[in-house]
Amino acid sequence: NAGVMQNPRHLVRRRGQEARLRCSPMKGHSHVYWYRQLPEEGLKFMVYLQKENIIDESGMPKERFSAEFPKEGPSILRIQQVVRGDSAAYFCASSPGGAGNSPLHFGNGTRLTVT
Amino acid sequence: EDQVTQSPEALRLQEGESSSLNCSYTVSGLRGLFWYRQDPGKGPEFLFTLYSAGEEKEKERLKATLTKKESFLHITAPKPEDSATYLCAVQPSNQFYFGTGTSLTVIP
Numbered sequence: 001n002a003g004v005m006q007n008p009r010h011l012v013r014r015r016g017q018e019a020r021l022r023c024s025p026m027k028g029h030s031h032v033y034w035y036r037q038l039p040e041e042g043l044k045f046m047v048y049l050q051k052e053n054i055i056d057e058s059g060m061p062k063e064r065f066s067a068e069f070p071k072e073g074p075s076i077l078r079i080q081q082v083v084r085g086d087s088a089a090y091f092c093a094s095s096p097g098g099a100g101n102s103p104l105h106f107g108n109g110t111r112l113t114v115t
Numbered sequence: 116e117d118q119v120t121q122s123p124e125a126l127r128l129q130e131g132e133s134s135s136l137n138c139s140y141t142v143s144g145l146r147g148l149f150w151y152r153q154d155p156g157k158g159p160e161f162l163f164t165l166y167s168a169g170e171e172k173e174k175e176r177l178k179a180t181l182t183k184k185e186s187f188l189h190i191t192a193p194k195p196e197d198s199a200t201y202l203c204a205v206q207p208s209n210q211f212y213f214g215t216g217t218s219l220t221v222i223p
Contacts, residue, residue, distance in 0.1 A: 004158070033211070042119075042215040043159070043202070056209045091158050101147045101166065104204075104211055106158030 002027065004107035005074075006092050012113045013082045021077040021110045025094030032075040033093045033104060034060075034067060043091065049075060082114045118142075121203055121214035128221050131192045136217045138203030139185040148186050150179050151202040153216065159202055193221045 005024040013019050025032050030051050035043040045059040049069040060067065064082075069075040079086055089111050093104035122137045140148070147166055151159035163172040165181040172179045176197065178189040188201055200216040 006158075035213075040215070043204075043213040045210045045212070048209050059210070093158075101164070101206070103147075103149050103161045103164050105161060106151075108156070108158045 004029075004092055004094050004105055006090075006107035006110050008110060009108065010111050010113070012115060014115055015083055016081050019079040019082050019086070019112055021079075021090050021092075021112070023075040023077070023092030023094075023107060025075070025092075026105055029094035029096050029105070031095045031097065032069050033095075034075075034077050035091045035093065037089045037091060037109070046077070046090075079112075082112075084114050087112055087114045119203055119205055119212050119214040121201075121217050123217060124215070125218045126220070128190075128193055128219070130194060130221055130223050133189070133191045133193070135190070136188040136201055136219070137185060138188070138214055140203075140205045140212075141184075142205050142207040142212070144207050146206045146208075148181055149204040149206070149211070150177075150186070150188055151204065153200045153202055162201075190219070193219075195221045195223050197221050 007022050032049045034046040037043050047060045047067045048056040052071050064080045066078045089109045091106050091109045093106045095102040095104050119140045147164050149164050150162040153159045163179040168183045170181050176191050180187045198221045200218045202216045204211045204213045
């Protein structure tokens with residue numbers, strides 16, 4: 001019974017490059033959330049998606065960041081033209097049904113380092 | 116504004132020394148309060164969901180309780196393997212708001 005799978009676990013990018021983070025939700029889950037975590041800070045909400053729809057992207061910067069969850073395949077968080085301040089751990093979580101009290105189940109994150 | 120505050124930030128306990136972690140919240144309508152455990156280098160692991168004031172949930176040495184404004188995670192006779200960061204989250208809407216966590220260290 002596979003949990004939430006994120007890859008890569010570690011990603012190093014130079015300033016100006018693109019970062020693509022992937023997330024496969026738990027089997028049977030159709031709702032995906034992306035969070036960002038910095039040392040000494042809590043998990044900060046970025047975006048909430050269902051299959052082929054962005055439900056809430058209020059936590060995601062308007063520029064350089066985008067997310068998708070296609071009908072087939074994993075959810076992708078894309079960061080264009082990365083800067084040092086983008087270095088963080090990015091966590092994906094899934095649930096079976098959006099805002100209906102179901103807990104989130106997290107992957108082990110992608111640690112992005114921008115050099 | 117919806118907020119979640121956890122205290123203390125860090126807690127060191129001797130093995131067997133019971134204590135409680137606090138999560139206070141201000142949200143406009145609570146759908147659920149969630150406790151997670153996070154180990155270094157890993158994602159948060161779900162522990163409990165609480166839905167209404169007065170509710171309690173237990174799992175091994177952990178017990179979570181909920182009032183209208185706060186939740187407690189009680190740890191009874193902790194062991195070194197209970198060392199982790201414990202996160203609290205509330206869900207008033209589509210989003211889940213997380214506190215910054217309590218880092219628990221249990222010393223043998």
